[in-house]
Amino acid sequence: MKNTAFIKILGIAQDAGIPQCGCVKKCCKSKWKSPKDRRMVASIGIVDQQAGKSWMIDATPDFKDQWQMLSECQKNNDIDGLFLTHGHIGHFTGLINLEKAVMNSHLLKVWAMPKLDTLIRNNLPWRSLVDKENIDLIKLSNKVPVAVSNSVLFTPVLVPHRDEFSETVGFVIQGPNKKILFLPDIDSWDEFNEIENILLEVDHAFVDGTFFNGNELPGRDITKVPHPTISTSLKKLLPFADKVSFIHLNHTNPVLQENSVEFKMVVDAGFHVAKEGDLLFI
Ligand SMILES: [Zn+2]
Ligand SMILES: [Zn+2]
Numbered sequence: 482m483k484n485t486a487f488i489k490i491l492g493i494a495q496d497a498g499i500p501q502c503g504c505v506k507k508c509c510k511s512k513w514k515s516p517k518d519r520r521m522v523a524s525i526g527i528v529d530q531q532a533g534k535s536w537m538i539d540a541t542p543d544f545k546d547q548w549q550m551l552s553e554c555q556k557n558n559d560i561d562g563l564f565l566t567h568g569h570i571g572h573f574t575g576l577i578n579l580e581k582a583v584m585n586s587h588l589l590k591v592w593a594m595p596k597l598d599t600l601i602r603n604n605l606p607w608r609s610l611v612d613k614e615n616i617d618l619i620k621l622s623n624k625v626p627v628a629v630s631n632s633v634l635f636t637p638v639l640v641p642h643r644d645e646f647s648e649t650v651g652f653v654i655q656g657p658n659k660k661i662l663f664l665p666d667i668d669s670w671d672e673f674n675e676i677e678n679i680l681l682e683v684d685h686a687f688v689d690g691t692f693f694n695g696n697e698l699p700g701r702d703i704t705k706v707p708h709p710t711i712s713t714s715l716k717k718l719l720p721f722a723d724k725v726s727f728i729h730l731n732h733t734n735p736v737l738q739e740n741s742v743e744f745k746m747v748v749d750a751g752f753h754v755a756k757e758g759d760l761l762f763i
């Protein structure tokens with residue numbers, strides 16, 4: 482089939498973005514004065530050119546710029562819906578931009594798992610989006626595919642993550658030619674054996690690369706940090722290296738620097754680091 486659908490990387494950072502609020506350490510210091518070195522919070526857009534439609538995964542604190550970036554991919558400058566992974570601040574609070582004081586959208590489709598659906602329906606300011614019909618909130622079910630056009634399907638997959646506010650899902654997106662996985666947050670690969678089967682099945686995967694290793698968190702036990710480190714993933718996911726891009730990078734992560742030893746280790750092992758603005762046909 483022709484290349485008629487693609488993924489666009491809209492952001493690669495952990496929930497706080499880069500630079501991180503209040504950080505004046507080496508990792509962020511120069512970035513405050515250099516807009517080109519800033520990175521937006523992890524999100525991807527999916528565009529089906531044949532259907533003339535597009536969708537975004539997650540509504541991040543950088544929603545404004547990401548909406549603009551994605552809508553410029555379409556003649557009608559419109560976005561047809563949002564899929565949410567979970568209820569942590571970097572992944573859904575951008576919904577605020579749909580409110581009356583900003584876009585005042587009308588029944589924009591927003592797909593979320595049941596607990597996140599309940600959180601949004603019952604708590605201000607999100608509740609008013611439902612009450613005022615800015616959004617049409619639709620419940621997802623684990624592993625039940627949602628067909629958004631003739632050739633694009635989104636399937637949520639539950640993953641272990643500190644689920645104090647909501648469940649957490651990754652999404653498998655099936656396009657006309659390829660399948661991809663978007664999984665920005667997960668506690669560990671050990672609690673998610675399914676990852677190997679999913680990686681066998683997909684053509685490419687964007688996975689949690691929050692921290693490179695424990696050196697980024699002096700004084701903390703890295704085994705208690707609820708993310709697989711990149712150095713763990715380099716071993717665990719090695720058979721699938723060419724399919725894997727790391728995303729959701731913390732401001733302290735050395736792979737953000739392309740001249741770092743750590744970046745070289747990732748690339749030399751055959752893996753990739755996701756890049757804002759990149760396109761991947763699906
Ligand atoms: Zn996150
Ligand atoms: Zn920093």
Ligand SMILES: [Zn+2]
Pocket residue numbers: 567569642666
């Ligand atoms: Zn999270």
